[in-house]
Amino acid sequence: MKSTIDTYIDEVKDEIIDIRRHLHLHPELSGEEFKTSELVLKKLEAYGIEYQTGFAGTGVLGIIKGSNPGKTVALRADMDALPIQEMNDHPYISKEDGKMHACGHDAHTSMLLGSGYALNQMREQINGIVLLVFQPAEENAPTGGSKPMMEDGVFSEYQPDVIYGQHVWPSLPVGKIGIRDKEMMGASDRFKVTVTGRGGHASMPQDGNDAIMIANQMITSLQTIISRNVNPLDSAVLTIGKIEGGYRYNVIADKVTFEGTIRTYLPEVKEKVKSRFHTVLRQTAEAFDGSVDIEYLDGYPATINTPEWAQLARNSAKYLLGEDAAPEVAPSMAGEDFARFLENYPGAFIWLGTQIENKEEQKPLHDPKFKLDERALPIGSSFLVKLAIDTLDELARR
Template sequence: MNDISQQFQGWLVQIRRDFHMHPETAYEEVRTTDRIAAILTELGLEVRRFEDMTGVVGLLRSGKDGPTVGLRADIDALKLRELTDVSYKSRNDGKMHACGHDAHVTIMLGVAKHLVETGLGKTLQGNVKFFFQPAEEGGAGAKKMIDRGVLENPEVGAIMAGHMLPDMELGHIGVFEGQSHASADRFRLTITGKGGHGGRPHQVRDPIIAGAHWITAVQSAAARSVDPVDSAVITVGSIHGGEASNVVPRDVILNGTTRAIGEGVRERIRERMQGVTRGVEEAFEVQCDLKFDDGYPAVFNDAGISRLLYDTAIDLFGAHKVQYMRPSTGAEDFAFFAQQKPSAIIRLGCGRPGQDFSPLHSPFFDIDERILGLGVELFTAAVQRYLGLAQK
């Protein structure tokens, strides 16, 4: 593939800045959905929208028999007030594209535009299906799209995605072997004791003391139950109990999250937390109610698709710019796609060379926009490689 032209790069920047100025949060991406659908329609793709939620699917048919490969871009923004001073900063106060989803959308729209306008789309031995997915930031939009049958008609054989990484310099690519993202679940522990006077501890069943022991015990249990080469993180993010300094409350509520890297670690953490809970009940004569709210499963990348992206990136950018990365303790609902089809997600370095960066989810986050053209090159070439290899 030839380098992206200056004119095409200008189009990418314009589109990305438009999305950046108009961020919309999970399941509220109405303007974003309309804009994406309009561009896909103008390009001549088959467009599918949903009556009950945001998001768009675009289908590019080559007219030739062959498999269908999927490209996914998340489209939602964060509830965050942007503090940059760029001309294209958010116009929706309290909302910001601080995780690069505006760039993800732009890259995949760019792939569609490039395939159509160069005629490359007609040379493919198969089809390309574009998933512009809502609500990655906590709303499990991927699962809702899958539930609505987006992987069928035609059936998708594999799915690829990319994610901005400001920690990595522009043009560098990160690929994963196996797991790339941790699972992430929420929990809520309610401890019920017997309230009373702070000066009469023998007459109460103190839920605060029980909760304090529970917090330290689950940390130790996790550390001694998980292989050190894997990872388990149990975070208690809030504790609510009591209102007066001299009164032992009846109840304490703890809320938190668990994250896991490694096969079976997610289940092992839950088992140990439940065991500690039973022990605290007995030791402190309290009642405990531990509930889990399933979040995102871990992302496990298909070895073949990861290797395809790795080889494609090396061919385009050179081996010195491509690396295998360790899993992240962040969560990603691309996991739901990866559970259904051979899939892989990669990191796209978007840090400005020689400059400090602002991390993902920072109110100062921004990208080196040259990554847009590089991303289009990479995923266009990956599509060509996949559909070619799939026929062999």
């Protein structure tokens, strides 16, 4: 099978890279993936792949029916870009001001199209149905695109027995696949806190109530949730990423806002941190005779793989790339909308090694200078093909 997969991927490997570069040149933000969706439809038609549209606005479902009856496996790629100004110097940098594929979704889309081409050529070896899920709005946390796609009936006609997602991963070398049996990525909640005191002249603090001082106490106290309320053997992160307040050097501030994120794996840890978060803020505001308004957004749940399908994915990677292809990897606290698919269907989320040759210059995901090694793209397409066929074969054996 390896030689057959290689043959078909070789036929489109240049096109996979061309598609990725075209999408990189023309990134579209969450909910605006109209031209990206049109390109996906054009390629599916050219490859002779059946499709459905109209899911979460710009989402597309490709449908490949094998020559043999069987179960259904889904492969998902996200399509949206980020509101980031690209700062690279390669010949296909983004042409859209303030927009960039800094998370590799352009690569995800092109790899899934490449795997779709090969799978459609290999229908005789497919026992069942392969679904190609092109998802919008992954970056639009906490709403996302996976839940709206499911609400719009993306799986109403063909329901997956197993679903997989794949993400480029800059800390893994090309030719390596990152897979974990359970926790892969974290739950990602967001918050915005507005602290209100009383303004006044800096020389007469007794007449005011300094919102900056109240906010300072809150931010310091919030960190004790992680250090004193969460079991050290569990995982949780609370980060304040933005703070605004004050008018000038000699004015006591009457209002301060700060924003941040909470990341966890276990649902019970998430609920504990969330509860303590609200308690600490309200009691601190009361202690300092101020007030607080809390906007808390429950984001994506933790991305938890199904062990049996993670193991199958590991075996598929080793078959294609060698026994050392699936090294042990630590989970990430980054959030991922694919988690909502995994809440409804068994499956696994997988990292594809895309580290550039000079790893000292490798920038992380969401960086304005993020790059990936395009040699990984045909590998990613081949892996998805093997993974889909292996999964359907296993389901047929059962």
